[in-house]
Amino acid sequence: MEKPANVQSSVETLMKAYAVQCFCEPVVAIERGDHQPLGSEVVVEVMRCGICHTDLHLQDGYYDLGGGKRANLVDRGIRPPVIMGHEVLGRLVAKGPNAAIDDSxxxxxxxxxxxxxxxxxxxxxxxxxxxxxxPRYIGVARAGGYAEQCVVPDPKYLVDVTGxxxxxxxxxxxxxxxAYSALRKVTIDKQDDLLVLMGLGGVGLSGLQIALALGYRRIAVADIDADKREFALKCGASLTLDPRDGDALSVLADAGGAAAVVDFVGNSATATFAIASLRKGGTCIVVGLFGGDITLSLPPLVQRAITLQGSFVGNLDELKELIELAKSGVIDPLPIETVAFDEVNAALERLRAGHVKGRLVLAR
Ligand SMILES: [Zn+2]
Ligand SMILES: [Zn+2]
Structure with a gap:
């Protein structure tokens, strides 16, 4: 966890934040002293902060590893209070004496x-x-954007998103x-090969829109929600299916089999389906952190020459590439609903219930 702000202005001003004080409980409003940036630090006044499924795991305090096993966050040094929020957009309000960014x-x-x-x-x-x-991820291992202000260790982590x-x-x-980083790991023929995307939550829907922007022409989307499948077709998917249907795998096999699958859910059922849908030589990239485990028979792994790969968020250069792509106007916008910061608990519960199309974003 981030150490508490150890420098406070002599005239005490307080910053409101929303924190997990006890795992498995609603977040609560807390107040912290305004942080005076040191060294290369910069401070942004948070204007928008996306609510991510990862935040539910942070609130719960663990990830489900399957088979009754859990990865507890305290074992990774993550302890309450946790100020979540890693999709942070804000106005630069202060910089430390060594921060390499112009006063302008x-x-x-x-x-x-x-x-x-x-x-x-x-x-x-x-x-x-x-x-x-x-790692010292913002909104995970150090204080994030469910707050009025967010401290960033260096201005090199600020990305211009004008427009x-x-x-x-x-x-x-x-x-x-x-989604972008996972799709960059896909190396198939964009015109002819079948790309399968599993799960149309916020990340999966981003994945569909970015895949379309990157020029993939044969995209199948698998989701258990009929509304989300219909939406995927409207967005430009060429095929949708319910992975629970008995003939779902044969539909994909008839379409040539998946050259690549990106599993945006990452539970036992979706990963099992994803691997089974691969054609020979295909690649399954697991992105979602829903949780669970799979049993993998080894001879077919060899005989089918398939690749199973994980992909975790992305690096700074990839974010800059993605922002350039977005600025060029080729990515359809994700459906977004903004909610007030003090309604964060209701928003988290809606996300937990799975009733969110696209993304919920805290806004002020
Ligand atoms: Zn996230
Ligand atoms: Zn390092």
Whole structure:
């Protein structure tokens, strides 16, 4: 966890935040002293903050590993109070004495790249901070955007999103980036090969829109929700199916089999289906963190020459690429509903119930 702000202005001003104080309980409003940025730090006044499915795991305090096993967040050093929120868009309001950003940027709005590593190891130096062994993710391991202000360790993590609708821009930091990074790992013929996307939650829907923008022409979408399937067809999917239908796999096989599948759900049923849908030589990329486990027979892994890969969020360069793509106007916007910050608990419960199309974004 982030250490409490250790420097407060002599005239005490307080910043409101919404924090998980006890796992498995609603978030509560707390107050913290305004943070005076030190060193290279910058402070943004949070204008928009997306609500992500990951936040539900943070609220619960664990991930389900399947087979009755759990990955507890306290074992990873994540303890309440947790100020969640990693899709942060805000106005730059303060900078530390060593922050390498021009004074003229004060007052401008930026998207925050949240997937910070230690910044020093080889992985971080190679620009893959999201894969650092010592993560300090904003809204996970350090205070995030469910607050009036958010401290960012360095201005290099601020991305210019001029021209993109603010709530939509916020979602690119996680749901968009996660989808984009997963799709960058797909290496199939965009014209002829079948790409299967599983699960049309916020990330999956982003995935569909980004895949269309990237030029994939044969996209099948699998979701158990008929409304979401219908919406996928309207967006431009060429085929939709309910993975629970007995003939769903044969429908995909008749379409040539999946050259690549991106599983945006990541539970036992979806991953099992995704792997079964692959044609020989196909790749399954698991992105969702719903939780569970699978049993994988090894001889077919070899004989079918399939690849099973995980993909976790994305790196800073990928976010910048995605923002450029979005600025060029080729990505259809994700449906977004904005809600007030003090309605965060109701919003989290709606997401938990699965009744959200697109993304809920806190706004002020
Ligand atoms: Zn997220
Ligand atoms: Zn590192």
């Amino acid at each position: 940027a004060i007052g401008k709005t930026f998207l925050v790249y949240p997937w910070l590593g230690c910044g020093e190891c080889e992985v971080c130096q190679a620009g893959k901070e999201n894969l650092c062994a010592k 993109i609708e603010p709530a939509l821009a916020a979602t690119y930091a996680c749901s968009g980036l996660t």
